Amino acid sequence: ETGVTQTPRHLVMGMTNKKSLKCEQHLGHNAMYWYKQSAKKPLELMFVYSLEERVENNSVPSRFSPECPNSSHLFLHLHTLQPEDSALYLCASSQQGSDRGTEAFFGQGTRLTVV
Amino acid sequence: RKEVEQDPGPFNVPEGATVAFNCTYSNSASQSFFWYRQDCRKEPKLLMSVYSSGNEDGRFTAQLNRASQYISLLIRDSKLSDSATYLCVVNMEYGNKLVFGAGTILRVKS
Numbered sequence: 001e002t003g004v005t006q007t008p009r010h011l012v013m014g015m016t017n018k019k020s021l022k023c024e025q026h027l028g029h030n031a032m033y034w035y036k037q038s039a040k041k042p043l044e045l046m047f048v049y050s051l052e053e054r055v056e057n058n059s060v061p062s063r064f065s066p067e068c069p070n071s072s073h074l075f076l077h078l079h080t081l082q083p084e085d086s087a088l089y090l091c092a093s094s095q096q097g098s099d100r101g102t103e104a105f106f107g108q109g110t111r112l113t114v115v
Numbered sequence: 116r117k118e119v120e121q122d123p124g125p126f127n128v129p130e131g132a133t134v135a136f137n138c139t140y141s142n143s144a145s146q147s148f149f150w151y152r153q154d155c156r157k158e159p160k161l162l163m164s165v166y167s168s169g170n171e172d173g174r175f176t177a178q179l180n181r182a183s184q185y186i187s188l189l190i191r192d193s194k195l196s197d198s199a200t201y202l203c204v205v206n207m208e209y210g211n212k213l214v215f216g217a218g219t220i221l222r223v224k225s
């Protein structure tokens with residue numbers, strides 16, 4: 001069983017669809033992240049949840065809506081996306097709390113195509 | 116100024132070469148530093164953490180220079196399998212904001 005699992009691995013959706021990405025971590029971590037990686041661009045931090053509370057929202061459009069029901073699960077709800085939202089969406093988790101923090105472990109990502 | 120800055124490369128080197136990457140960060144209060152490796156169309160994976168005293172793992176050596184706000188990665192005796200994108204990662208605030216650099220592409224050729 002991998003540490004961070006994302007489903008689905010691939011997703012094709014129309015601009016009027018509503019879909020959700022799921023992430024689950026089995027590492028006992030207390031922080032979870034959503035990152036977006038577009039083609040030939042760096043990883044962009046979208047959201048950070050620490051102890052199930054959203055602590056960072058990096059100016060992400062409202063058509064992306066995160067949900068963190070508990071420390072092991074993270075969702076990204078998608079609606080009325082645009083073709084430019086096509087990208088690799090990566091979930092990560094880490095153990096935070098001290099002043100140092102620890103490294104993040106990533107899921108394999110969901111490759112999203114908006115048509 | 117970008118929060119984390121890297122030379123995108125690509126660095127094209129022959130097998131057996133030594134290659135070094137640098138990364139600069141803007142927040143002097145940053146506490147944790149890491150190097151990740153990302154293969155094409157895969158997720159980033161931790162290569163090594165970077166400590167103030169420097170650390171070494173086989174052919175890989177990481178250094179941190181707090182005064183100049185940069186970290187470095189040295190790869191000795193490069194292998195074909197080292198070809199990847201190397202990402203510099205900085206924990207910008209107390210525990211909650213991991214920021215990635217754009218990555219440096221390394222291509223090792225026979």
